[in-house]
Amino acid sequence: MRTYFRPDFHRTPQRARRWAGRLCLGLLFGGMAAMANLSVAAQDVSERVARTQSLLTAESGYQLSVFAEVPNARTIAVAPELGGAFVGTRGPNLYFVSDKDGDGVAEDVKRVADDFKLANGIVYKPGTLFVADQHRIVSYDLRGFDGESLGRPRILFTNLPDERHHGWRYATLSPDGDRLFVAVGAPCNICKVSGLEGTIISIPVTGGAPKVYASGIRNSVGLTFHPETRELWFTDNGGDHLGDNIPREELNRASASSQFFGYPWYAGNDTRSPQFSDEKISEQVTFPEFTFNAHNAPLGFAFDGGDALVALHGSWNRTVPDGYEVVRVEFMNGKPVTSNPFLSGFLRNNGEVIGRPVDVKHYIDGSILISDDHASAIWRMVPDS
Numbered sequence: 419m420r421t422y423f424r425p426d427f428h429r430t431p432q433r434a435r436r437w438a439g440r441l442c443l444g445l446l447f448g449g450m451a452a453m454a455n456l457s458v459a460a461q462d463v464s465e466r467v468a469r470t471q472s473l474l475t476a477e478s479g480y481q482l483s484v485f486a487e488v489p490n491a492r493t494i495a496v497a498p499e500l501g502g503a504f505v506g507t508r509g510p511n512l513y514f515v516s517d518k519d520g521d522g523v524a525e526d527v528k529r530v531a532d533d534f535k536l537a538n539g540i541v542y543k544p545g546t547l548f549v550a551d552q553h554r555i556v557s558y559d560l561r562g563f564d565g566e567s568l569g570r571p572r573i574l575f576t577n578l579p580d581e582r583h584h585g586w587r588y589a590t591l592s593p594d595g596d597r598l599f600v601a602v603g604a605p606c607n608i609c610k611v612s613g614l615e616g617t618i619i620s621i622p623v624t625g626g627a628p629k630v631y632a633s634g635i636r637n638s639v640g641l642t643f644h645p646e647t648r649e650l651w652f653t654d655n656g657g658d659h660l661g662d663n664i665p666r667e668e669l670n671r672a673s674a675s676s677q678f679f680g681y682p683w684y685a686g687n688d689t690r691s692p693q694f695s696d697e698k699i700s701e702q703v704t705f706p707e708f709t710f711n712a713h714n715a716p717l718g719f720a721f722d723g724g725d726a727l728v729a730l731h732g733s734w735n736r737t738v739p740d741g742y743e744v745v746r747v748e749f750m751n752g753k754p755v756t757s758n759p760f761l762s763g764f765l766r767n768n769g770e771v772i773g774r775p776v777d778v779k780h781y782i783d784g785s786i787l788i789s790d791d792h793a794s795a796i797w798r799m800v801p802d803s
Contacts (some may be wrong), residue, residue: 497560
């Protein structure tokens with residue numbers, strides 16, 4: 419049974435005023451006309467987010483609210499000690515969302531860096547923010563962080579494949595916090611790869627040469643360690659242009675290092691890639707633990723009470739669009755067995771797309787944050803008390 423929640427409309431005008439307040443500096447640079455245009459644009463964003471919220475459906479036992487409005491919101495790195503969260507984008511900008519009073523509604527959203535190629539791969543540990551950019555991995559010392567600027571980075575590794583196709587990284591930390599794990603996508607739809615392409619690598623958090631932890635991966639944009647088994651799980655997006663219903667997309671388990679997951683000889687799941695279907699595969703293939711409909715684009719996820727909450731970004735090359743929701747993948751005896759909607763309604767019956775979920779993270783207070791790069795919002799799912 420799912421419950422329908424309507425938005426908290428009394429907060430919308432307050433958000434519009436906060437946006438207008440932050441934009442008042444436009445008077446110094448663009449004059450009154452520019453300021454008026456920016457204020458209207460900011461208000462439009464708030465109204466659009468409020469409309470989107472009113473159309474979404476949350477799992478029974480949760481209430482939906484808006485944590486923050488962040489342009490092109492992608493990956494989330496919660497920073498409890500700083501009273502907020504960092505938010506990455508598939509572009510040059512990286513933001514810090516401040517929630518100093520801990521009420522689950524952001525007081526401010528600051529762009530703290532704007533010099534990345536693709537600021538998608540972010541992960542936080544107390545005192546440090548790591549960013550896996552398209553071409554390199556860096557870290558920032560957050561001691562003395564003022565909420566305004568990240569300062570100068572420390573270079574950890576500089577030789578990631580510098581290709582924009584599947585160049586938006588995803589990163590997580592090992593359970594002991596000593597190594598950084600980074601997904602490196604294949605620079606194509608389906609092709610043979612070389613070097614670090616099509617892998618998940620790990621490097622020491624202090625920097626150094628990477629080790630390939632898993633290979634045969636087309637494009638993972640979500641990975642995390644299971645809190646109990648400490649095994650690495652990751653999503654993987656299958657090949658495009660093979661049909662509406664193939665290949666199914668993946669949720670994988672890497673139970674040990676050096677496992678091979680089939681790409682490019684498999685386009686996804688057990689679907690052989692047409693251009694390599696006659697070739698023998700020299701390595702043993704590890705197949706996914708669970709699959710989603712073709713082109714659903716599973717991205718970030720978080721384990722929650724023995725289950726996994728997975729963001730399905732949604733299809734772009736399917737005759738009938740599919741995905742566009744966050745699902746709860748239910749586990750039984752340590753294995754995923756089925757999925758059900760956790761937050762849905764991003765795809766309307768008339769085909770309109772009002773949101774595309776990207777990442778899922780637990781927040782400081784036990785609520786769940788979900789980023790949405792289409793609505794430019796961070797949604798917050800609050801369990802009923």
